[in-house]
Amino acid sequence: MESHLKVRNPKLIAFVLMAGAFIGLFSETALNMALTDIMGEFVVDQTVAQWVTTGYLLVLAIFVPISAFLVRWFTTKQLVIAGLILSLAGALLGALAVSFPMLMAGRVVQAIGTGIIIPVMNIVVLVIFPVAKRGLVMGVMGLVITTAPAVGPTLAGFIISALDWTWIFWIVAILYVLLLFSSFNLDNASDITKPKIDLLSILLSTVGLVGVIYGLSMLAGNVFTAIIVWLPILIGLIAILLFGIRQLKMETPMINIRVFNIPMFTLGTLTMFLGILIILAAGILLPMYLKGALLVSAAVAGLSLLPGNAVNVILAPVVGGLFDKSGGNARGFIIFGALFIVIGTVIFATTLSATTSLWLVILAFIILFFGMTFVMMPAQTNAMNVLPRKWYADGAAAMNTLNQVAGAAGTSIAITLFTTGQKNFETNSPSSSQQEILAAGTQTAFTFVAVVAVIILVLSFFTKNPKKQ
The missing domain is CATH 4.10.860 (DNA Excision Repair, Uvrb; Chain A)
Incomplete structure (x- = not known):
């Protein structure tokens, strides 16, 4: 039996899907750098403003499992075009928003489009490439999943400094239009069975x-x-x-949850869940800390996060290739990476203050994402490799749903602990400056993030490499 489905141009399909997913996932966190601008322009507080991120993730979490049905009802081309058109419409709504509800409406529509594209990417990429090349391909896909939300605040910082926050949407809209022109020649790579919609x-x-x-x-x-x-x-x-x-x-x-009966799928999915939670928590905390406690500009804040993102971009395909050469030794990769994640998050949890050197923040972020590169792709690939092909759609839907829940949970819990930490510090030190209070809140939130990192390290020792299928 063929290990993959033969299509005319698998690289084009993979490019369009990964580019669409990257733009959508970039949009998850891009507005984190603009939260203070949004709060001022629409007169809303922190807990309301964070819904531009949490709400986006929530819609993704809702729509990803629904997409498990859609991939059995519509062709790859139909779903990709629909996803891109919805994403474009949402971006235009956001760019033209004159009120916070209108901005949220744009975020919801854009998230629906992204919620269609991500599951299609996960399923199709697994089907159109042979198992021997899967590590490299999954490495690039892992790069999309982890780098896009991480690089969001970085690129947004440059955009906001040069223009204003609405240009985040305008630039994204232009990219969606370009991708639409590339999507009309896509082959179908999904099984159309048209199951009953429940x-x-x-x-x-x-x-x-x-x-x-x-x-x-x-x-x-x-x-x-x-x-x-x-x-x-x-x-x-x-x-x-x-x-x-x-x-x-x-x-x-709707989703065959029997995929969770396979221990290594469950463990890999849980590892991914916790990794995404850390990425999204850091993605919303660090821009606020850099701008509010260290008092740097949006451009400098974005530039500070750039080296960590660059490490991820450069290493992801390398790690994918090494993973293939190792014969799929996920356990070794995940243990190695988890150690660095723990080191990076512990530095954040123990050193952040209003006087912390910027170089230390940059170094900790580099260490964190160096570790993430060695954890996320092997965990995802190991989890999917143990599934039979007929369960790819279910496995991808389950994993992606939990990833979006993880992102929303990470954002919500981070903001909660950030707010709580500020209140407690202000109560105990009423004469403290606003910068010191904000730094204390960030440190409190990162203490939780460090605990999550330790859990990833513990889980890594239970990872087993799948037997040759």
Whole structure:
């Protein structure tokens, strides 16, 4: 049996999908650097403004599992064009926004488009390349997944300094238009089976994800015992449980959650989940810290994050090639990378203050992303390689849904701990400057991030390499 599906131009398909996903994932965090501008222009506070990121991630989390259905109903070309058109429409709405609700509407529409493209990318790329080349291809795809949200604040810093924050949307819109012209010659690379659409499954997954993420986001301004926090989370968890039970009873489930019966898929997905959580938490904390505590400009803040992103860009394909040559030795790669993630996050958790040297922040970020490069691709590839081909769509949908939940959770928890840390420090040191208070909040949030990094390291020792299929 062929190990892959033969198409006319697999590289073109991979390029269009990865470029579309990169732009969409870049847009996840690009506005983090513009939060202070948005707060001032639309007169909203921190907890409301962070919804431009959290809301985007929430819509992605809702739409990714729905896309598991769509890839069985529509061709690759149809889905890619639809995803790009929606993304373009959302970017234009954001660029023209005259109010915060209009900005959020644009973010929602753009997130729906990205939510279509990402699952198609994960499924199609696995199908159109042979197993022997999968490490390198997954390395590039891992680069898209990790670098795009990480580089968002960096590039946005330059854009904001040179122009203004709305140009983030205008530039993204131009890129979507260019990609649209490249997408009309794509071959189909998905199995069109047209399964029955189960509206109850869609409702349960939507309620579940909205409940959990909304409840977490409300922690920023409330204690956990507040009804606005625990009730949505409880409702969300019950809906997710009912969703899981329903999937197990359905002949053609929305997502075949039996993929989680395979231990290495579950472990790889959990590792990815925690990695994305760290990336998105750092992505929202560091721009605020650099601009608010160290008082650097948006351009300098963006430039400070550039070396870490560059390390990821340069190393990702290299690590992919080494992974292939090693015969898929995921365990060794993940343990090695996890050690560096722990070192990077511990530096952040123990040294950030209003007087921290900028070079130390840059160094810690480089160390963090050096480690991420060795963890994310091997974890994802190892997880997907243990699945039979018929479960690729389910595995990709499950993994991507959890990745978006991780991003939303990381953003929400980071803002919550950031706010809590500031309040506690201000209470204990009422004469402190605003810079010292903001730095203390950032350090509190990074303490949590460091704990998550330690969990990744512990999990890495349980990773097993899959047997040759």
